[in-house]
Amino acid sequence: MVCVYCGESYDDPAEFRAHNDQEHKEFKAGIALYHLRDLDSDVKVDCTDLQCRLCFNRYENLDHLAKHLSTDHEININFNYDLGVLPFKINKDSYLCFLCKGKFPNMRFLSRHTNTHFQKYTCEFCGNSYASSTALNGHIRNTCSRKSQLPFCRKCKKPFNSVKERMNHLMASKICCQHVCNVCNDRFPTWNIKQNHMKERHDKPGKSYPCPDCSAVFHRKDKFRKHFVLTHTDSHYSCGQCDEKFASxxxxxxxxxxxxxxxxxxxxxxxxxxLRKSGLTQHKWIHSEVKKHSCNLCDKHFNQRVCWKAHMRSRHPELCDF
Incomplete structure (x- = not known):
């Protein structure tokens, strides 16, 4: 957590709050809100210890505090509009939604979730909603697939007939790759490819994701999120016909x-x-003469990725990180 006034950073939210109480007792709107990119963005506010700065009374929610400021201190607040605040309750290694008490593994997931409570702008092409007009315009400009029905390069805006064609374009045109190595400035089409490059070329350790609720540590964000949702929350989706649980x-x-x-x-x-189109697509490679999956160690070729994986696990297990 970074102080907007002096730039000091803190890992413990309690220390961060104590710093603000001691060093920045006076609220300076020009500095505190300088980072906002547009006027319709909501302000992220730590509401863990919600109190009036004039009389120091404490309140459970923002609506009660706003009414108190208006009634008892005669501060002019227009209640015809939203307060424009994204409330957070932050404690060390505990990330709970201030509004619905949902539990999340880290601040990033909590922040994304909190935005879902304040989505006021809806995309007319695909129906996705966003908390600000800037976020909506960025979605329409860069990621909305329903608008053009075709994948496109986010850098040069060139459309492609398939995701594979777009990936080939990124591999050939490095300038369009968004993920940059901060050591050698080489560019990569995906975050995972960049991470592998950092590990193999620069001996940089891969990012790890420790679970805040247990001792488990993961090297992939998707596996970490799946573990947290299924093990430590009630936000999973259960099958009514068996005991299986799912993160989405x-x-x-x-x-x-x-x-x-x-x-x-x-x-x-x-x-x-x-059962699935993906299963049929994978199966069709059996009938193809093109064998696109190869083992570089024993020069064997495979129609399907699953067959290549089985070969690697049985013959070269020390090289498997999947």
Missing amino acids: ELNLKKHLLLHSGDKRFICDVCDKSF
Whole structure:
């Protein structure tokens, strides 16, 4: 946590609050709000110890504090508009939503979640909602897939017929890659490729994600989030037909296909059917003469990635990090 007045940083929220109480007793709006990019952005406020700066009375929520300031101190507040505040309750290694008491593994996930309570701007193309007009415009300009129906390069805006074509473009045009190595300034199309480069070329340790609620440590953010949601929260999605639990609604829907048995995707070569389109796409490589997965150690080639993985695990387990 960084102080907006003097730039001091703190790992412990209690120390951060004590610093502000002791060193910055007077609120300076021009400095405190200088970082806001646009006028319709809500202000992130630590409401762990919510009190009036004039009489030091404490309050449970922002609405009560605002009414107190208006009634008891005659401060002019227009209640026809939102307060424009994103409230946070922050304690060391504990990230709870101030509004719904939801539990999150770190400040980044908590911040993203808190924004969902204040989404006022909706994309007319795909229906996604955002907390500010700037965030909405950035979404439409850079990431909205429904607007153009085609993937495109976020740097040069060139459209492509497939995600694979866009990836080939990024590999060929380094200037369009957004992920930059801070050691040699080389550019990479994805964050994971950059992390592998940092580890292999510059001997930089990969980022780790320790769980704040137990001793587990993860080297991948998605595995860390899945662990936290399934193990330490009630925010998971449960299957009504078995005991499986999932970190997202999408994964639950994929799982439910196993219970339905509806194999709608049929191979036009051998008539084998599949539950998911992705399964059919992967299967079709069996009928292809192109073997795009290769083992660089024993010069074997494979139609499917799953076969290559099985080979690597059985023959070269010391090289497997998947």
